Amino acid sequence: MPRTEEQYKDIREQKKALIKETAMELFAQKGFSGTSMSLIAKQAGISKGLIYNYFTNKEDLIKTIIIDGFKIIIDVFDTNKDGVLTDEEMVFFLKGTSSILKENTSFWKLYLIVMMQADVMKLIENEFMEFLAPLLKTLVQYFEQKGVKDPVAHANLLGALLDGITLNYVIDPEHFPIDSIIDLIIDKFLK
Amino acid sequence: MPRTEEQYKDIREQKKALIKETAMELFAQKGFSGTSMSLIAKQAGISKGLIYNYFTNKEDLIKTIIIDGFKIIIDVFDTNKDGVLTDEEMVFFLKGTSSILKENTSFWKLYLIVMMQADVMKLIENEFMEFLAPLLKTLVQYFEQKGVKDPVAHANLLGALLDGITLNYVIDPEHFPIDSIIDLIIDKFLK
Amino acid sequence: MPRTEEQYKDIREQKKALIKETAMELFAQKGFSGTSMSLIAKQAGISKGLIYNYFTNKEDLIKTIIIDGFKIIIDVFDTNKDGVLTDEEMVFFLKGTSSILKENTSFWKLYLIVMMQADVMKLIENEFMEFLAPLLKTLVQYFEQKGVKDPVAHANLLGALLDGITLNYVIDPEHFPIDSIIDLIIDKFLK
Amino acid sequence: MPRTEEQYKDIREQKKALIKETAMELFAQKGFSGTSMSLIAKQAGISKGLIYNYFTNKEDLIKTIIIDGFKIIIDVFDTNKDGVLTDEEMVFFLKGTSSILKENTSFWKLYLIVMMQADVMKLIENEFMEFLAPLLKTLVQYFEQKGVKDPVAHANLLGALLDGITLNYVIDPEHFPIDSIIDLIIDKFLK
DNA sequence: GATGAATGAGTATTCATTCAT
DNA sequence: AATGAATGAATACTCATTCAT
Numbered sequence: 068m069p070r071t072e073e074q075y076k077d078i079r080e081q082k083k084a085l086i087k088e089t090a091m092e093l094f095a096q097k098g099f100s101g102t103s104m105s106l107i108a109k110q111a112g113i114s115k116g117l118i119y120n121y122f123t124n125k126e127d128l129i130k131t132i133i134i135d136g137f138k139i140i141i142d143v144f145d146t147n148k149d150g151v152l153t154d155e156e157m158v159f160f161l162k163g164t165s166s167i168l169k170e171n172t173s174f175w176k177l178y179l180i181v182m183m184q185a186d187v188m189k190l191i192e193n194e195f196m197e198f199l200a201p202l203l204k205t206l207v208q209y210f211e212q213k214g215v216k217d218p219v220a221h222a223n224l225l226g227a228l229l230d231g232i233t234l235n236y237v238i239d240p241e242h243f244p245i246d247s248i249i250d251l252i253i254d255k256f257l258k
Numbered sequence: 259m260p261r262t263e264e265q266y267k268d269i270r271e272q273k274k275a276l277i278k279e280t281a282m283e284l285f286a287q288k289g290f291s292g293t294s295m296s297l298i299a300k301q302a303g304i305s306k307g308l309i310y311n312y313f314t315n316k317e318d319l320i321k322t323i324i325i326d327g328f329k330i331i332i333d334v335f336d337t338n339k340d341g342v343l344t345d346e347e348m349v350f351f352l353k354g355t356s357s358i359l360k361e362n363t364s365f366w367k368l369y370l371i372v373m374m375q376a377d378v379m380k381l382i383e384n385e386f387m388e389f390l391a392p393l394l395k396t397l398v399q400y401f402e403q404k405g406v407k408d409p410v411a412h413a414n415l416l417g418a419l420l421d422g423i424t425l426n427y428v429i430d431p432e433h434f435p436i437d438s439i440i441d442l443i444i445d446k447f448l449k
Numbered sequence: 450m451p452r453t454e455e456q457y458k459d460i461r462e463q464k465k466a467l468i469k470e471t472a473m474e475l476f477a478q479k480g481f482s483g484t485s486m487s488l489i490a491k492q493a494g495i496s497k498g499l500i501y502n503y504f505t506n507k508e509d510l511i512k513t514i515i516i517d518g519f520k521i522i523i524d525v526f527d528t529n530k531d532g533v534l535t536d537e538e539m540v541f542f543l544k545g546t547s548s549i550l551k552e553n554t555s556f557w558k559l560y561l562i563v564m565m566q567a568d569v570m571k572l573i574e575n576e577f578m579e580f581l582a583p584l585l586k587t588l589v590q591y592f593e594q595k596g597v598k599d600p601v602a603h604a605n606l607l608g609a610l611l612d613g614i615t616l617n618y619v620i621d622p623e624h625f626p627i628d629s630i631i632d633l634i635i636d637k638f639l640k
Numbered sequence: 641m642p643r644t645e646e647q648y649k650d651i652r653e654q655k656k657a658l659i660k661e662t663a664m665e666l667f668a669q670k671g672f673s674g675t676s677m678s679l680i681a682k683q684a685g686i687s688k689g690l691i692y693n694y695f696t697n698k699e700d701l702i703k704t705i706i707i708d709g710f711k712i713i714i715d716v717f718d719t720n721k722d723g724v725l726t727d728e729e730m731v732f733f734l735k736g737t738s739s740i741l742k743e744n745t746s747f748w749k750l751y752l753i754v755m756m757q758a759d760v761m762k763l764i765e766n767e768f769m770e771f772l773a774p775l776l777k778t779l780v781q782y783f784e785q786k787g788v789k790d791p792v793a794h795a796n797l798l799g800a801l802l803d804g805i806t807l808n809y810v811i812d813p814e815h816f817p818i819d820s821i822i823d824l825i826i827d828k829f830l831k
Numbered sequence: 832g833a834t835g836a837a838t839g840a841g842t843a844t845t846c847a848t849t850c851a852t
Numbered sequence: 853a854a855t856g857a858a859t860g861a862a863t864a865c866t867c868a869t870t871c872a873t
Contacts (some may be wrong), residue, residue: 078853098375100291103846114380114451114855116850125847176374182291182429183371220438223426227439228415231422239372246413248418255446260687260871269836295864305838310865437834451855460857469687480757482673485844501844549793560757565749565809566671602820605808606801609821609839611859617796620755630800637828651832676867681867687834698868834873842866849859 095176137198176237286367329387367428477558575622668746710771749810
């Protein structure tokens, strides 16, 4: 009995997710050029050819991983919100950073790798800006509302700080005291 | 009649510097595995083989570039100093960060790439710790002396911040407002 | 729909045999370092890359060729036999040497090349001793039973003689009078 | 004061001998393609360029080593002698084989390597025949005079035996019982 | 006579991608 | 949908040889 269209779609979605998940871990661990398609296939328990059934090539694979990752993060943070953050929401956002880092360490490591690699970065420039711009805008608005002297510098400072925390955390999650640092930030930026 | 030893030494040093400089730019631009020895040779206007006259292999090349870079930075900052930073020295250090970033953008980009790349990182782990440990210690001592509640978190926060600034600056030097951010840091951390 | 496992296995075995055969001829003709993987591929009518689908590297290739060769020879001669050779069996063994040389000239040439090449020899040392030791032991036992004064020297002499015959035969199979020499040996060693 | 022509000639001869000696050891140890000109230069304590001052290329170097080696051996054995060997002379020749192997192990190993390598062999084919032919002729004459049934087979057998002994000796000089084997040959072939 | 920097063709090996089944 | 054999271009690295000094 042939499978229904629905079932086929399910299989496709599952396989695609499996490939993406496997590839993400490996890219984060060994870098983009350091990870071969063969290894991804082997690790995922499928054939090399099958990957090309779902992704047109290696670049498409990493691009999809990153962009889909952004989508999830955006959903979580709802960074597109028009309104202005209250202090409470900001605390929620900063505390959320910690748990989102812990739960998606591989993704964030990959994110940093991609940011450093101009060639790969070009592939996702547009999506990257779509992701980052509203976030930065929200931060600027937040500081404007707090009445600080240079809200743009404040927003950039906080953005850089979050990047730096991400960097240090993904490199050595065991030893980097992320939670006490987040507390410190809340103390320094919200009072 | 052969050249004098002096002449040979001169030639060697100049060529080595040329290769290191060229390779650093390319590594920073395209990553370690993304940069081929052929490209380095082509860009430097020499033959592939000659690189191997000066560096035993690709790893030796990047290792030498990073370690020599550290040496220069250490000399500038004198991070091995035993004493404790005064506020004045801290300001000097932070302002120095800005100019050292501007003058060695490629090196710092390479530094971040290397930090993200576990396999390359292994090559220079020892030298990296020798460079970083005293710097972090100095920061901790500085915050201890200021009497803050959690000096280690403060030091790590400032360290992460400097990493984040480096990251944002090397990715887009034109648009990142590094100087006003440094001023803000001085304002936030020294008062 | 993929091929059946059986089909894949068939393809693999045929290709592997083709590569081994081609490589053996070339190694025997031009030596180990004198034979490039490119040339083997070209001669076999396949791509360079395919060789690495079947053998992990050049060393693995020559090692497999030699070891598989030994296996065949051992089967033919049954050198592991525990008992002692009769004169009749010794005649059979010596006459067999002639035909085994004629039928596997390339292999024996390769065998000699490998013996002369210390670095390649190291790769197969163990297998080589497993092959040679029982053969030599059988020869010693044979001469012991014949009651000659120095059976070890006799065995070594005969061994060296067989090596020498192999050497002369593979260098110039057309002109070396192998059969009359074997007859002479039978005459000189068995009476 | 400039050196006299005589002195220059002396220097040339000494340097040439040094290069030949060094190269011979290395070729015997690591094979022809396995030995680089750089290594020879380093081992001999001279520059790469200097080797090309004395030998037109690598092939010329090995060719000269082999041919000069033959010349010395021929002188020692005087294989060009027209007359026929007496039994006494044959004993002297066989015993001499042992000492000549012990004193020139590297040369004989190189000789075997070259014999196995068709490409290199071609370079010295003529000189090789000039060396071997009279030797074989002398052996044939010796056996003719002894009145054996098949003197050519006898000569070839003895020749192969000497090759085999050389092979076994150069591979493992410590353990191969060359002298008792030579005694055995004298016993088997002269009685 | 002597040096060693420099070249460039060559080597082993890897890997993204294709395609017949 | 799925396989893995096959390709070929690219990569790091080696080395005989040249040549200005």
